[in-house]
Amino acid sequence: MTEVVVPPPAPPASVAAIDAPNDAGHALVVSWQLSPDDANADVLQGYRVLRSQGGAPFEEVGIAAPGQNSFRDRVPENGVRYDYKVVSFGPGGVGESGTAGAESHFQWFNKTRISSFVIMLIVCGSIALNIMRAQAGQKMYIRKIAGMDAVTEAVGRATEMGQPVLYVAGIQDMDNVQTVAGLTILGSISKLIAEYETSLVMPCSRSLVMSTARETVKESYLSAGRPDAYREDGIYYVTDEQFGFVAHVDGLMVRKKPATCFYLGAFFAESLILAETGNSIGAIQVAGTAMPTQLPFFVAACDYTLIGEELFAASAYLSQDEKMLGSLKGQDFGKAVAMVSIFVGGILTTAEGFMGWPVITWLNDKIHWLWSGG
Amino acid sequence: MKRTIPILITAVVGGLLIAAYFVPAPFLASADRLIPDFFNIIAAFAFVLGGGNLLRVHLTKISRRDHEWTYSVVTVVGFLVMLLAGLLKLGTGEGGAFHWTYDLADGRLLYDALYQSVFTPCQATMFSLLAFFVASASYRAFRAKTPEATVLLIAAFVILIGRTFVGGYLTAWIPEPFSEYLHIPNLSAWIMSFPNLAGQRTIQMGIALGIISNSLRLILGIERSHLGGGD
Numbered sequence: 001m002t003e004v005v006v007p008p009p010a011p012p013a014s015v016a017a018i019d020a021p022n023d024a025g026h027a028l029v030v031s032w033q034l035s036p037d038d039a040n041a042d043v044l045q046g047y048r049v050l051r052s053q054g055g056a057p058f059e060e061v062g063i064a065a066p067g068q069n070s071f072r073d074r075v076p077e078n079g080v081r082y083d084y085k086v087v088s089f090g091p092g093g094v095g096e097s098g099t100a101g102a103e104s105h106f107q108w109f110n111k112t113r114i115s116s117f118v119i120m121l122i123v124c125g126s127i128a129l130n131i132m133r134a135q136a137g138q139k140m141y142i143r144k145i146a147g148m149d150a151v152t153e154a155v156g157r158a159t160e161m162g163q164p165v166l167y168v169a170g171i172q173d174m175d176n177v178q179t180v181a182g183l184t185i186l187g188s189i190s191k192l193i194a195e196y197e198t199s200l201v202m203p204c205s206r207s208l209v210m211s212t213a214r215e216t217v218k219e220s221y222l223s224a225g226r227p228d229a230y231r232e233d234g235i236y237y238v239t240d241e242q243f244g245f246v247a248h249v250d251g252l253m254v255r256k257k258p259a260t261c262f263y264l265g266a267f268f269a270e271s272l273i274l275a276e277t278g279n280s281i282g283a284i285q286v287a288g289t290a291m292p293t294q295l296p297f298f299v300a301a302c303d304y305t306l307i308g309e310e311l312f313a314a315s316a317y318l319s320q321d322e323k324m325l326g327s328l329k330g331q332d333f334g335k336a337v338a339m340v341s342i343f344v345g346g347i348l349t350t351a352e353g354f355m356g357w358p359v360i361t362w363l364n365d366k367i368h369w370l371w372s373g374g
Numbered sequence: 375m376k377r378t379i380p381i382l383i384t385a386v387v388g389g390l391l392i393a394a395y396f397v398p399a400p401f402l403a404s405a406d407r408l409i410p411d412f413f414n415i416i417a418a419f420a421f422v423l424g425g426g427n428l429l430r431v432h433l434t435k436i437s438r439r440d441h442e443w444t445y446s447v448v449t450v451v452g453f454l455v456m457l458l459a460g461l462l463k464l465g466t467g468e469g470g471a472f473h474w475t476y477d478l479a480d481g482r483l484l485y486d487a488l489y490q491s492v493f494t495p496c497q498a499t500m501f502s503l504l505a506f507f508v509a510s511a512s513y514r515a516f517r518a519k520t521p522e523a524t525v526l527l528i529a530a531f532v533i534l535i536g537r538t539f540v541g542g543y544l545t546a547w548i549p550e551p552f553s554e555y556l557h558i559p560n561l562s563a564w565i566m567s568f569p570n571l572a573g574q575r576t577i578q579m580g581i582a583l584g585i586i587s588n589s590l591r592l593i594l595g596i597e598r599s600h601l602g603g604g605d
Contacts, residue, residue, distance in 0.1 A: 022398060023398050024398045108399075116395070116396075117396055120392075127586075127587055173417060180592070184600045187599030187601070207417075208417055212600070238428070240424075241493075244493075269501065272511060273503055275511075290581040290584070299515075300512070300515035301511050301514075308584060315599045327596060331583050331587035334583045
């Protein structure tokens with residue numbers, strides 16, 4: 001019987017080391033051309049990546065599986081040259097490559113995010129420009145938001161009926177931008193409530209939201225010249241649990257029958273339960289959320305609904321502050337850029353299918369790159 | 375000063391987080407990682423604040439014998455029972471015997487038992503109300519009073535039966551190639567994938583721009599409504 005001798009694997013070729021791109025340094029990427037024996041599992045079991053610094057002996061820093069032709073190595077220091085060697089290994093021995101070296105450096109800009117940066121410059125630039133135009137005294141036309149025009153009527157109705165205004169700022173915490181938007185609108189609405197001498201009831205599903213809402217409402221009462229009318233107990237914490245909170249708010253609505261209900265913030269499945277209960281007690285209801293799946297429920301059950309972006313525009317709209325309105329105008333410019341991109345992209349994609357000209361493909365790729373965030 | 379400091383903190387933190395997205399500097403990466411932790415720490419303290427507020431509000435109602443004060447008794451009792459069961463790790467061990475336990479793996483904790491056997495069914499009850507509310511809201515929304523409402527009604531009807539066996543059964547006879555669009559499950563899928571998705575994406579793009587604009591107003595200190603407005 002003859003013993004089968006397994007030969008050592010052929011070494012990987014063209015070993016190269018480069019600084020890992022778009023990072024804070026401390027990382028090098030070693031790459032190589034696969035060994036000719038890579039597909040032969042009897043001969044090659046993997047690659048050992050060895051590192052050396054300043055002529056010191058090579059030490060193993062990692063193992064790559066067959067088929068893998070690169071390895072990312074964390075290095076201790078930036079600006080220091082590290083040399084690498086890649087060794088293929090198997091039952092018959094090893095195959096050693098040549099060496100390659102590189103230094104790691106910190107990059108000031110993550111180039112994979114250039115398109116996001118361009119979009120940010122366009123949108124933020126147009127917002128800043130319009131704020132400056134507004135500051136210079138230029139009048140800003142903003143289309144009417146029916147839900148916000150109805151706020152005065154809704155608060156007035158509660159005053160006439162002698163019933164409270166119910167305000168729910170969603171069920172998320174202060175780290176959610178919709179909750180922040182809900183509380184900025186609360187600032188404007190509570191000022192109106194203070195002026196109309198109506199009572200406000202605001203159950204909160206997060207204690208941090210409760211604290212912030214109290215401060216917001218207190219400041220609004222103060223700026224309306226009615227600090228004496230402010231009642232801290234009207235804004236209180238219930239529970240973090242979604243349906244526990246809904247049970248409380250539903251019960252509150254049925255018992256206290258608020259004349260006006262505002263639901264402005266982030267909502268989930270509870271949106272319809274709240275809005276339908278409000279509908280059943282005959283309250284005038286204004287809702288607003290940026291949760292696309294909940295919008296149809298609010299539209300079906302409420303008198304007025306702020307759809308998506310209107311939630312974020314509502315505070316500016318209510319204040320009628322020129323600077324805030326200017327920012328809305330800038331936002332509209334961003335929307336116009338998006339609309340033009342969609343329109344042109346649609347035409348280019350269609351044309352690409354018919355004509356296949358490289359210039360059309362190039363333009364189409366550029367538009368796709370601009371909005372893909374990378 | 376009361377307004378300047380919060381605006382300053384918002385501007386600095388907002389600026390740092392925007393910079394952290396584009397600049398891979400180690401200190402910015404740390405800020406990006408640590409700032410949400412700060413929020414979690416503050417939120418943990420707020421739990422105590424929330425619990426304290428809950429007790430204060432309901433104990434006041436009970437002591438004043440306010441309207442429907444009995445609900446407050448249920449709330450306070452429920453709160454205290456859960457709090458004590460959790461803090462003291464009350465549980466039942468082998469054979470169901472009640473005892474104090476410090477080992478979470480030893481027997482069944484009363485806290486978990488109450489949560490699973492009392493709270494979860496109550497929560498499911500509230501959630502199930504949604505089915506009835508969907509029916510009543512649909513009844514109002516789908517009345518064909520205007521052309522738009524009629525389109526909505528037809529689309530809703532197609533999607534509704536397209537998601538059940540009835541849709542496939544009723545239109546199984548439609549021959550190729552018409553069945554690609556007119557077979558109700560296919561029509562239902564088309565409505566969801568094209569007109570519905572297009573509408574949703576439009577709303578989402580508006581939301582994204584709204585968030586950018588709102589954030590910028592907060593970072594630049596232009597939005598002050600949450601601080602009571604004014605300069």
